[in-house]
Amino acid sequence: MTGAVIQAVHVPWQEAVIERIRRQTTSVSSFFLRPQNWRSFQAGQHLDVRLTAQDGYVAQRSYSVASAPGLEGLYELVVERLEGGEVSPFLHDVAKVGDTIEIRGPFGGHFAWNPEDGGPLLLIGGGSGIAPLMSILRHRAAVGTEILAVLLNAARTWDDVIFREELIELDAADANFTLLLSQSRDAAWRPQDAGRRIDLPLLKATLARLGAAPRLTFVCGSDRFVEAVTGHLLDLGLIPETIRTERFGG
């Protein structure tokens, strides 16, 4: 905790231009930011975004980088629009291509993956919690490693699965990667998926699918999602030190 504070103080704010906005689902869009000064990052890390109103009111939030570290010069942030929120509705409803926003970072050492960290990797994301896991998967694909990886991704419906087509393509192209979807308000669209929330039996089946004990497990999503999933993983015998979590709030 202290380390994170010291780190934040020494990283200056800078301006970044919104170069592209891409709709992902009805409530989620990707924002591609080109910073004035490129700072490289590790897959899994996040940036801080700061908005300042004309009256000087400041709102600051964190967003994980979803792009791979190799995509130099551009950060992709995946933002879910939360009704009644301060920052995410502004980004969705007001911000447009060509606008400038302030960013700082990257931050986050504990929730980062480098190829030398190895695998097998168990990645579990809920909603926009896919963002840092996508960066990890894209980085893994870009370096061409054969490290085994399974992504269990929870969304409300099939149409709420962020990066759905890219993930399905990766699943088809890479024999060492498996995509499993869990949809809480939709039937399973593929035989290997589940039409229910992530629960202990589903996590047990996911571990079986991985076929080996995960060397590292990354869990990301809302506070409640991360709490529930990590509780089940510990019940299933995973070693606490191998589980890394990122909580988005809520």
Ligand SMILES: Cc1cc2nc3c(=O)[nH]c(=O)nc-3n(C[C@H](O)[C@H](O)[C@H](O)COP(=O)(O)OP(=O)(O)OC[C@H]3O[C@@H](n4cnc5c(N)ncnc54)[C@H](O)[C@@H]3O)c2cc1C
């Ligand atoms: C390290 C880190 C990385 C993050 N990465 C992402 C990311 O990649 N994409 C993304 O969309 N968000 C991410 N978040 C969450 C993000 O920082 C904001 O909290 C979120 O966008 C809400 O901000 P807001 O100003 O729109 O809403 P606020 O004004 O902060 O809150 C509005 C309401 O929504 C509730 N709420 C806040 N966060 C959540 C949540 N996650 N789920 C459900 N309810 C919530 C609040 O309790 C409040 O009632 C991350 C958070 C952290 C700490």
